[in-house]
Amino acid sequence: MNEAILELDSLVKRFGSRDVLQVERLVFQKGRIHGIIGPSGSGKSTLLRILNLIEKPSAGRVFFHGQDISLNNGRLAVQRRMAMVFQKPVMFNTTVFENVAYGLKVRGLRGPALRDRVRAELKTLGLEQLENQAARTLSGGEAQRVALARVLVTDPEVLFLDEPTSNLDPHNAALIEAMVRSVSRERGFSVVLVTHNIFQARRLTDWLSFLYEGKLIEEGPTPEILANPRDERTAAFVRGDTVY
Amino acid sequence: MHIIWMSLFVSGISVFLASALGIPLGTWLGLLPAHRVRWAAQIIYTLMGLPPVLAGLLIYLLLSSSGPFGVLKLLYTPWAMVVAQTVLAFPIVTGLTMIAVRSKDKEIRDTAVSLGASAWQSALTIVREARLAIVGAVVTGLGRLMAEVGAVMMVGGNIEGKTRVMTSAIVLETRRGNFEMAIGLGIVLLVLAFIINSCLYRLQGVPRN
Numbered sequence: 001m002n003e004a005i006l007e008l009d010s011l012v013k014r015f016g017s018r019d020v021l022q023v024e025r026l027v028f029q030k031g032r033i034h035g036i037i038g039p040s041g042s043g044k045s046t047l048l049r050i051l052n053l054i055e056k057p058s059a060g061r062v063f064f065h066g067q068d069i070s071l072n073n074g075r076l077a078v079q080r081r082m083a084m085v086f087q088k089p090v091m092f093n094t095t096v097f098e099n100v101a102y103g104l105k106v107r108g109l110r111g112p113a114l115r116d117r118v119r120a121e122l123k124t125l126g127l128e129q130l131e132n133q134a135a136r137t138l139s140g141g142e143a144q145r146v147a148l149a150r151v152l153v154t155d156p157e158v159l160f161l162d163e164p165t166s167n168l169d170p171h172n173a174a175l176i177e178a179m180v181r182s183v184s185r186e187r188g189f190s191v192v193l194v195t196h197n198i199f200q201a202r203r204l205t206d207w208l209s210f211l212y213e214g215k216l217i218e219e220g221p222t223p224e225i226l227a228n229p230r231d232e233r234t235a236a237f238v239r240g241d242t243v244y
Numbered sequence: 245m246h247i248i249w250m251s252l253f254v255s256g257i258s259v260f261l262a263s264a265l266g267i268p269l270g271t272w273l274g275l276l277p278a279h280r281v282r283w284a285a286q287i288i289y290t291l292m293g294l295p296p297v298l299a300g301l302l303i304y305l306l307l308s309s310s311g312p313f314g315v316l317k318l319l320y321t322p323w324a325m326v327v328a329q330t331v332l333a334f335p336i337v338t339g340l341t342m343i344a345v346r347s348k349d350k351e352i353r354d355t356a357v358s359l360g361a362s363a364w365q366s367a368l369t370i371v372r373e374a375r376l377a378i379v380g381a382v383v384t385g386l387g388r389l390m391a392e393v394g395a396v397m398m399v400g401g402n403i404e405g406k407t408r409v410m411t412s413a414i415v416l417e418t419r420r421g422n423f424e425m426a427i428g429l430g431i432v433l434l435v436l437a438f439i440i441n442s443c444l445y446r447l448q449g450v451p452r453n
Contacts, residue, residue: 054354076362084358090351093373102369103359154360 003030004066005158005190006051011060013046013214021046021214023060028158033184033191035205035222037198039237043214044194045087048160051192052084080107084160088167089147091135096127096146099135103154121153125179141172148176152183159184161193165200177204198238202226210234248432251409254322254396255389258329262337263382270341270381271371275349285342291335296328300398303328307399320401325409328395333385340384344377345370379447386444390437410436 006028013021021043028034028051036044049055050062053075061070069078083103092099100118109117122128125145130138135146144164151159161180165173181204184191195201201208202222209219210231217231229235273281273288305311307319307327318324352373356366371378393411400407402416410433417426 049354052358054357076360079357080360082358083360086355086358090355092352092355092369093376102356102361106356106359106361106365150359160358 004028005030005064006192007063007066008047008051009061009063011050011062012058013043013050013055014058019058019214021050021057023047023211023214023216026209026216026219028190028192029207030190031188032207033180033193033205035201035208036192036194036211037196037201037208037237038211039196041213042211044196044211045162047211048084048162048192048194051158052082052160053079054084080154081156082158082160083151083154083156084162085144085147085151085164087163089143091138091143091146093136094134096122096130096133096135096138099146100127100149100153103150107154117153121149124152124183125149141168141175144168144172144176145179148179152187155187156189158190158192161191163195163197164193166195166197173200180204198226198240210237212237246405247408247410247413247429248436250322250407251390251411251433252436254325254329254409255386257326258389259333259337259382259386261326261330262333262385266334266337266381266385267341267378270338270378271345271367273338274342274345274374275367275370278346281342285339288335288339288342292339294332294335296332296392296394297398299331300328300395303331303395303399319399320403320407322400322407324399325396325407328399329389329392332392332395333389336385336388337381340381341374341378344374344381347377348374375447379444383441383444386440387437390433390440 004027008023008026011021011023012019036047038044046055050057053069057070061068063069064078064081067078069075092102097118100121101114104114104117119128119131122131125148127142127145127149130142130146135143138146148164165176168176177200180191193201193205205222207219208222208225210217210225210229210233212233218225218229218234225234226238229238273284278285303324304319306313307316307324308314309319318327348370352370353366356369361369391411393415396407396409397412397415400409400412402408402412410429414426414429414433417429
């Protein structure tokens with residue numbers, strides 16, 4: 001019944017002589033909200049960048065629907081089936097509409113079809129009033145919603161979220177969480193969420209992987225990992241004892 | 245009127261050529277990892293401070309009748325001035341474009357790539373996002389050219405009705421003691437620079453709100 005959408009095999013990422021990531025095996029199932037938790041510097045964001053093909057692994061392989069995507073052939077086509085929201089979204093120096101339209105334009109969409117899809121996505125995220133506003137004048141919460149609209153409009157199979165609410169106030173953080181939850185259920189895409197916020201992980205995710213110093217320590221269903229962690233390092237992180 | 249036209253012609257063509265060569269080169273260098281272009285960057289930064297008289301001397305030697313390009317008979321023509329001024333503006337436009345692109349590179353590239361842009365599309369996006377600073381590079385290059393006098397006098401010869409431009413005319417009128425005329429020419433030069441820069445400013449696409 002479960003179908004793997006992404007798999008990592010013997011993955012290593014090295015910066016200089018330092019291994020920042022060493023993951024023997026990690027599988028992301030289709031339709032799941034998979035949380036990656038761990039203290040700062042544990043390699044969570046690097047892992048996400050490798051999965052989104054922004055960074056290349058130093059060794060090991062990444063599979064998407066069973067196809068090895070660590071090789072160069074077909075990277076762009078695979079990349080266009082994924083999308084990522086960063087911790088601090090970078091807005092292009094143009095209007096909100098053009099920012100949301102970007103992903104569709106690079107895929108060659110133009111004209112009324114483009115306009116209709118962008119407007120529909122802006123409406124879904126309650127941004128229709130901001131359509132013509134300069135994107136760089138938005139508040140942090142608005143910018144993150146535009147960043148979310150910008151990736152959702154491309155209809156990705158996998159959505160990567162890199163600490164998407166860590167710079168937001170509680171109200172905007174709750175808004176983003178609610179949107180992620182509803183659109184992932186409605187559209188059925190898979191989500192990989194990087195966070196060091198245990199409460200957010202509890203609220204949003206179905207499955208958790210705990211990274212520590214670049215290594216996968218343990219993983220399992222979210223309630224199980226949070227209630228009965230097997231490893232002492234996971235337990236310390238869940239209790240809030242880990243300094244991060 | 246001729247000297248105004250000649251100033252605009254020489255500076256305009258020169259900054260156009262310097263931009264046509266320098267913006268693509270600066271973009272390419274800016275997109276490459278900094279450690280791979282360290283030497284190129286250091287050479288460009290050095291040439292950004294190239295003394296106009298030295299540039300003028302080198303172009304003079306190259307274009308003089310005994311030089312390798314003497315057969316072209318360009319010395320003491322406006323085209324010799326264009327060559328000298330292009331040499332002066334090219335490293336400025338290249339170096340400042342490289343810095344502009346590098347300052348935008350990582351965050352814009354990551355965002356563009358994560359939204360499905362190809363390498364070529366993300367490079368174009370970086371250039372578009374850096375346009376404010378790239379136009380600034382062109383403005384800086386043009387500013388240097390419009391104020392330049394040493395190189396154009398050496399290779400142009402300040403010949404009345406042929407290669408005299410506003411800056412060389414100001415020097416001449418000052419030497420003659422015609423200070424009112426020299427100041428008048430200076431004011432016209434400043435007004436021209438203001439008009440041209442206002443046009444370029446609009447190209448930067450600064451949002452109104």
